Amino acid sequence: MVGFLIRRIGQSVVVLFLVTVFTLFLVHLFPGGPVRALLGDRATAQQIAYYNSQYGFDKPFYVQYIKWVNQLLHGNLGFSYHLNQSVSNLIQQDLPKTIVLVLLGTIVSLLFGIPLGVYQAVRRNSFGDYVLTGVSFLGYATPTFFFGLVLVSWFSVDVHLFPPFAPQSSSVISILGQPRALVLPVVAYAFLLYALWSRYMRSSVMDNLVQDYVRTARAKGASERRVIWVHVFRNSLVSIVTLLGLSLPTLVAGAIFLEVVFNYPGMGLAFYQSALNVDYEVLLGFTVLATVATILGNLLADIGYALLDPRVRY
């Protein structure tokens, strides 16, 4: 296990290196370089040359990379020229709000997806199973933003039940203080995740139902309810835990579409606006943060899997 951990962490470091190189390279793809994007089309050649030397963009790529990583390691994620504040500041402001949305959505989707997935596996090929399979196919194929739009059109325009916009406050507490405005974004987010959980839960329970331990449990006289909800259920949760780890990056990046549709003031919306404004240090900082979250999520998923399933040995 320790050997596995060391190897796995080593791999993550290599991956992190590759990703940061790629991300910095990406910013240099902006036509005319990042300074042109910053100063606009009417900047003169001298101005650009001046800023290039000021910010070190005239240095070789590897020098810039080392400088940038050094800054990252010191917790400096960059500075937003457009919003006139540091990227870390921006993240401190927006990340909690995105976490609220993603966490609520995930909890709601798990509350529906897991029990219904179990139901589908136990009653497979029944009418209910077919209907729910249809629902999750719909969840897979529906673009997030379209579902959001439909919800707005039904529940805010046709029936004035919920406001069409997410809470517009800057603090998490006041966002939670407007639960009505949170309903539609959370439902939209939950529906898309629901498809994922229920599909995995269904196949996972079906795999577990034919295992020997189920026969043993039945043979010693456990009730069907006990077999399913105590034995099979707990074992089936292993794959969901793995998936939860893999969905960690959505805490940072995942809700971009919904945040745009509902104008929810989180990381996704900030990223989208920074992209339109070519606020490249924000783009860099957010992308790196999301990537670190992805790598951590993968790592946690692997470790969680090994801890929960004693048959897995590395």
Place this chain on the structure above:
Amino acid sequence: MADVTISADRATELGLAPANKPRGMVRRAWEVFAENKLALVGLGFVVFIVLFCFVGPLIYHTNQVNTDLQTYLCKPSGGHLLGCDDLGYDELGRLMIGGRTSLEVGLAAAVVAVFVGTLYGAVSGFVGGALDAVMMRIVDAGLSIPALMVIIILSVIFRPTPAVIIFIIAFLYWFGVARLVRGETLSLRTREYVQAVKVIGGRPMRSVVRHIVPNAIGTIIVQATFAVADSILILSGVGFLGLGVAPPATDWGSMLSGGLQYIQGGNYWWLIYPPGVAIILTCIAFNFIGDALRDAFETRLQRR
């Protein structure tokens, strides 16, 4: 002695007698595929939507180049079956040319991604060792970058023409294919026929192209089917964010983006539902086909 004759069918089933006609892999896969009604519905819908987008404009003539402010947001009527959008373009005709972009980009991106991913994954898995480790770390890195963020950055940097979007989507999609094909290759490379090629002096590339890839074709085709659906979804997302193809060309996502601003103002359902439903149905159809293909190819493996 008891009569032990068994029917020819039964013998075939038990594997005692060769089937009369040796049926090809494609044919056997098709038989399993055709048993799946959902898959046939999916296939039927794909044929329909392709005809709708590519043949439809030949029958239903609309002007999709010049705007017409006299038909601004007009309601569905005899002249405009699905009404018009905010620039006076006929919505049904727009759905056709938008669908053309969506289908073309979806298909092309899937083909490019699957082609690159297959070769990369097969080479990495077949060669193994240090090269495999390096190649797979690159794939890990590619899969760790949040695809949507990179798509947004790339769409802002490059002018979004269909060709550019195809390469952006393919560039982000091939990593997953590569990992999958590599896994398949790891099990295929130990098979006798691949070993035999090595023994008689075949070059590694020959093993990969002539033996590994054809035997992994089931996985690859299934993956390609899902890739088309995913690419159409990604393209619609890019379009929705206003980063899609430039007007007067359009795609289903860009059409939705145009409808977004009228959602508050009244009942302009024809701006929202036709493109949205088209995206959903097309993606479901490809998912049905992909699921059935997976069953078909798996069954083939079981029978062998």
